[in-house]
Amino acid sequence: MQTNLSEHAKTLARADEAESILRSCVHCGFCNATCPTYQILGNELDGPRGRIYLIKQLLEGEPVTGKTQLHLDRCLSCRNCETTCPSGVSYHALLDIGRAELEHRVERPTSQRLLREVLRQVVPRPAVFNALLKAGRAFRPLLPDxxxxxxxxxxxxxxxxxxxxxxxxxxxxxxxxxxxxxxxTNAAAARVLDRLGISVTAAPSGGCCGATDYHLNAQEAGLARARRNIDAWWPAVEAGAEAIVQTASGCGAFVKEYGHLLRDDPAYALKARRISERARDLVEVIASEPLGVLRTTAGKKLAFHCPCTLQHAQKLGGTVESVLQRLGFALTAVPDAHVCCGSAGTYSITQPVLAEKLRDNKLDALESGRPEVIATANIGCQTHLESAGRTAVRHWIELVEEALT
Structure with missing residues (x-):
């Protein structure tokens, strides 16, 4: 795609990356065929190709409005389009660049700014989140539906x-x-790994992985959290920890990006790359071990929801399913397994109408084989799917641990 960045855009830290990504797009439209929001809304600007054009216009200095922001906000960042794209367009990186610049160009309504700030202050802080959750449980009967x-x-x-x-x-x-x-979830993971001869210690807390801030366009705050984590984990890495394991695929996808996002930071580039190289989703660790050690009873009939952060971002689609089948679980077929459930970090809160439509479509697909339980690999997806009050949703490692003899 021919691109002529504006003089201002050329000064951005990731200008060369943005231009390279834009030029790699041949606007074939294959991405729209698998884009969840395009499938629901049918609007070219709510598909990856249309959003790429919007970002191109933004970076070429053309006028932008709240409408531009609306279409970019509606993107789930599920990266389904990247799995589909024959040209290897790094869409998620371009989206991050475009959203960050747009945040400086278009002022959000007060209600949106307040909601995003509340999410950034609550979600990454376990103590605050836990206190509010307990209050929510106590007053649950009184809450709006x-x-x-x-x-x-x-x-x-x-x-x-x-x-x-x-x-x-x-x-x-x-x-x-x-x-x-x-x-x-993490306790079950620790017990299963112990059976495999691997001891688990909780990673020293540097705080949230940074994904919440970063994907709410507070990108510098997200990178600051990444640096704090690197500092907190580095002594253990140097002491010989063979991996940094995540049981939430959303966290894993972001930690694996540290090396790329901090590649130009002279103080952190090398450490960030090493941290990303050691980042492993739980299934990567377990799948490489002799599973005969994990003697299990007959597992439940289940449907597995493969999160977008596992299959599209980490390219681990089918890995959990393979492990579960090797351990004796009966898996039902899931139509359109590549489509996002609508959770997408804080998306279910910032875009509730689209999120609920995607959730209900996903549950229809997951329940089509009449499973006893639905398994997944990401806490956001688990909570979002569970919120419909239909089939129970669990993390897959808990089901494995329960089946151990």
Whole structure:
């Protein structure tokens, strides 16, 4: 695609990257065929190709308005289009660049600014989030239906974690909201890894991975969180931890981006690259181990929802399904398994109408094979799907741990 960046755009830190991505797009439109928002809205500007044109116009200095922002905001960042694209367009990177510049060019309505600031102050802070969640549970009967559905009525309490006893060691991210919403997930992961001869220690807390800030266009704040995490994890990496494990694929996808996002930071480029190289989704660790050690009883009949951050961002589609089948679980077929469920970080809060439509479509597909339970690999997807009050949704590692003999 022919591109002529404005003089201002040429001064942006990622100008060369943006121009390269724009030039790689041949505007074939294959991306629209798999874009969730385009499928629902049928508007060219609510598909990847249209959004690329909007970002091109922005970076070439043409006028932009709140309408431009609306179409970019509606993007889920699911990266389904990247899996589809025959030209290898790095759409998510271009979207980040475009959104950041647009945030400086178009002032948001006060209500949107307030909502985004509240999300940034609450979601990345486990103590604050947990306190508000407890209050929400206490007053759940009094809440409006829309809010009530977002507050889980109960959670599975964690069982004790095994003490470190193996030579092999990994760090595990605790997460921001997962300890409150699904506190047994990391405990179950630690017990399964212990069976495989791998000891888990909680990663020293540098705070949130940075994804929430970054994807709400507070990109410098997100990168600052990334740097704090690198500083917190670095001593353990140097001491021999073989991996930094994430049980939430959304966190994993962002940590694996540290090396790219901080590649021009002289103080952090090398460390960021090494951290990203050691970042592993839980299934990457387990899939490479001798699963015969994990003797399991017959597993439940389940449908697996593969999060976008697992299949499109981390390119691990089919990996969890393979592990579950090897362990004796019966998996039902899921039509259109590549389509986003609508969770997408904070998207279910900032774009609730589209998010609920996508959620209900996804549940129809997941439930079509009549599973006993739905499994997933990301706390955001788990909570979003569960909010419909239909088939129970669990993290897949909890189902594995329950089936161990």
């Amino acid at each position: 829309a809010m009530k559905r977002k507050v889980p009525a109960r959670v599975v309490a964690p069982k004790p974690r095994p003490a470190p006893r193996h030579a092999r060691r990994v760090l595990m991210l605790e997460g921001c909201v997962q300890p409150s919403l699904s506190p047994n």
